[in-house]
Structure formats: C-alpha cells, structure tokens
Amino acid sequence: MQEIERFLASPDPEVLCVRGKWGTGKTYNWKTIAKAAKLKDGGVAMNTYAYISLFGVNSLGDIKMQIVQATVPRSSIGDPNPANRWIALWDKMETTVKKTVTWGVSALGKNQFEAAMAAMSVTIERQIICIDDLERKGAGLSTADVLGLVSYYREEKQCKIAILLNDEVLEGDEKKAFVSYLEKVVDVNLLFAPTAKESAAIAIRGTDETSERVRENCIALKIENVRVISKILRLVRLIEPMLKDYEPGVLNGVVDSLVLFGWSHHEPNIAPSTEFLYKYGRIGWDDKLEKTFTEQETAWRKLLDSYPFHRIDEFDQELIKGVSRGYFAPDAVTSHAAELHSRIKASKAMAEWQDAWDQWRYSFRSTADEVISYIAATFERNIQFMTNDHLNSIYDLCKRMKRDDKARELLDLFIRANAENREAFNAFHAHYHGEKFHPDLKSELEKSYDSTKAKRGLEDLLIKFSEGWDSDVIAELDHYSSEDMAKVFLAYEGDELKQRIMGISDLRRIGSADPARPSLIQKFNDAMRYIGKTNDMNAERVERTWGVKTVDSLEEPKP
Secondary structure, eight states, X not given: OHHHHHHHHXXXXXXXXXXXXXXSSHHHHHHHHHHHHTTSTTSSOSSEEEEEEOTTOOOHHHHHHHHHHHOEEGGGTTOSSOTTHHHXXXXXXXXXXXXXXXXXXXXXXXXXXXXXXXXXXXXXOSSEEEEEOGGGOOTTSOHHHHHHHHHHHHHTTOOEEXXXXXXXXXXXXXXXXXXXXXXXXXXXXXXXXXXXXHHHXXXXXXXSHHHHHHHHHHHHTTOOOHHHHHHHHHHHHHHXXXXXXXXXXXXXXXXXXXXXXXXXXXXXXXXXXXXXXXXXXXTTTOTTGGGGOOHHHHHHHHHHHTSSOOOOOHXXXXXXXXXXXXXXXXXXXXXXXXXXXXXXXXXXXHHHHHHHHHHHHSOSSSOHHHHHHHHHHHHHHTGGGOOHHHHHHHHHHHHHTTOHHHHHHHHHHHHHHTTTOGGGGOGGGSTTTTTTSOHHHHHHHHHHHHHSOOOOOHHHHHHHHHHSOOHHHHHHHTTSOHHHHHHHHHHOOHHHHHHHHHHHHHGXXXXXXXTTHHHHHHHHHHHHHHHHTTOHHHHHHHHHTSOOOOOSOOOOOOO
C-alpha cells in the first residue's frame, strides 16, 4: 500500500491506523512492505523499529517492555532473529541514560531483567513502532490507555506509530473509547479491505498450475480472507502428492472441491454450509426445493452456478472429512481417485472417438484408407473403453469400403480384449439392441457370447454345486484355494452355511472320474482342518459332523 510506504519514509512523527477484518492480511502486508522499504534509499526514515502484538497484554508496562525487546535497527527490519538488536539499542543510548540503566539493573537483583526493561524504556524515542492486535489486548488494559500511550510517544518522544486492528469486534466502552480517541490521536485512518483477487495474490505466491487453480477458484468464490485462503492452500498441498500418478483432471477436480469445502469449514458464517451444498445437488430434480431457499441460500446458489461444482459425491464426502480433520486418509483418497481417474480416462476416450469420426464427417479430401486407419487407431488405443456399438461403427465402415481384413482384425482385437467379459458380446445390451448391427458382426458376437462363460465367484459356485451335479462347476471351484473356502464357511451359519457347504461335502461320497475331484476334496478337508483349529467346539463339529480329522496341515487364511 502506498500510504504505508509514505508513512515509513516520512521523518515526521505521526499515527497511522490500519483497520480491517481478521485474516485480510493487514499484518502480512505491513511486514512485507516494511521489510522491502528498508532496502530502498530513504525507504525507512527512522533508525530503529519495533513490531509488537497486544494479544493478552494487560499493562502499559508490558507494552513498553515489548517495545524495548522488539526494537531493532533499520537494517534488521523483518529479520527473524537479528543478532545486533541489543548492540544497536545500547549504542542508541546517551551516556546519562546508560548510567541510569546500569544503576537500575544493579539496584534490583531479584527482577533484574524486568528492571532493565523498565529502565531501557526511556530509550523509546524517534523510532517506528507497529502495535498490532489492539482488539485482542488483555482485560486489564483499556483501549483509552493504549491510545493515550500512543499519543505520548508521538508528541513527547517524536515516534511514528502504526496501529493494526479489527475495529468491528470492539464493543461497549472499548468501542466508544476507540471512536472518541480516533480523531484526536490518529493522523491517517485507513480501511484495509482487499478484493478477493488481492487476497489471493497475498496468500498464494506460487506460479505452478495447482497454485493458479486455487487462486482462480478463490477469486471465483470471492474469498477475501487471506488466512482462510492460506489454510485452503495447505489442504491442497497435503493431498497433492497422493494424486500425482492419476490423470491431471483428478487433482483439478479435488482442488475445485477443496477450495469450496475449505471455505465452508473455515468461514461458516459467510460460506455455503455443507447442508446447503447437499441441497444444491438436488436442485435439478426437485423443482420445489428452490422455493424454500432463504435470501442467503439464493445468493449462494447464484455463486455456485458459475463454479465447477454440481453435487457432493462419495469422494467429496471423504474430502469433507479430511478438511474437518486437517489431514486425509491416503487409502480412502487413492481408492476414490482411482475411480475418478477411470471415469476421466473413459470420458477422454469418448471425446477422442468423436473427434476421430470428424475425419469421416468433415472432409472431402481424405481417402478411405486414411479415414479408416485414423479411426481404427483410436479404437485400438482406447480398446478398454470400446463397446460393441463402437466396434459396429468401424466394422460397418470397413465392410462398406471393402476393407474386410481390417474389419476382421478389429473384431479379433475386441474379442481378445473382452475374453473375461461375456456381456461385451451381448448385442441386445447395445445402443441399438443389435437391430442395426452389421449381420456378420452380429453373428460373430453371438458366437463369442455363447462360447464365453460368465465368471462366477466362489460363493455362487458353492451354492450352484449344492443345487446339483455340474462338472463345469467342479472345474471352476478347483481354481480356488482351501483358504478361500475356509473364509466362506466361517462367514455364514445356519441355512446360509448349509447352502454353501453341502454340495462340496457330498462330493466325497459321490463316485466320479472327474480329474478335479481329488484336488477339490483335499481342499475341502484342509479348509475343515483349519476351522477345527479355531476352537474346541469347532474341532468337534469338524470331526463329528463333517468327518474330517483335525491335523496341523493348513496355514491361517490370509486376511
């Protein structure tokens, strides 16, 4: 601020008052400007400087002591621990004053430090003093007393004093005293009320993409509190390393959410509440909801309409927890991030697919080979996101352009890529339900659908086997381990356990030449032996009900 620069450079005694809400950056700006001014010729007119906070201070004596302790030479303004503080202060004293200080310290052995500070307070003259946090002073100190001392230092000690405070929180007699003394004591009275853009510039100094996005979002939401913006940036920096291996869109989406949720958490009296954010996500399908909004909620709705936020999803819920806790659970974050990563990649693949077809739609120059090659390459590159609808589009084009070999090549690629996904070949589930599929392709898809078995889980297979003999089920069951079986049997009881255990148990007494039968029986017995080791009752059940002798032949199942 130009006025602060002028104040520091002027040699005239005066009082500057800078008012502003908490978190707007009053202190930060003062310190930054003062530190920069010391480097300029004539930037700081006086030789010594002190910055103090009145937070919890209860007497004028304490104020004087703080000023003495905080006084530094001009060259050390802004330095964290200026080594030459006491040397400069001692050099500043006149000889008579030095004698007075020496006598004061020697006279009071018990409180030598306090005595020294009190005696040295006589050296407070012709210096710059910044008094911060007037509104946070202790109960034993009045605003009138502070402003009286300020007036004394200006008039009698030729000092320049800057007062930083949030005057909006002063109440009662303190408010009256401040207003009354303001005109008498203060020479320049400033209101520090930075815009959201200015606050973001103060709080966010980085130029990387993440900093830029946080800055832009804070401006979009009109966040003016520098301290809140700094806290939001800290949250973003905490989670940023967890998302480095995902699509950039994952981090961008998280940043958008964290700026909003961080603001809501740290400025609950101004920002949209979490309750409202849930409401906002229902506006699209509840046309009566908006009619219940308060004036404040209507204003929030207008603000969010132009912000990249639509509703709170499961990932957002985890982010809200993290904002409240002050940290994020890595496992939960990466789990949700992986899902969002997949959605973003799928969305990109669809956009790329549409762009590829523009080679066919919007050109009269490209040849059939060029168009087919371009679309086919896009299909191959994004095969994990391609459906039989996408296959049909390029397959049909290849057939129309007499590129049968390419059509077959793409079909084979699709079949290999979906060997474990039977429904990928189901034309009925396609967009056109198979009605507009190329007849050759539809026939090939039906063959693949019939020849591909649906992958079934262990529990489904155990239940299926209990319902009746099936050699295919035996073969599939043999892919699972005895540990897998033990976990399933221990997870159920009563009819649910019976439904899952009877079929495989009966396999032991049913004659069969199936090659997987001996292996499956051994796995069942091993599973029973592990269960028998869990406690004495289960040991009896295993031996008497299921006819398996308990021996130490199975390790504990992995969790």
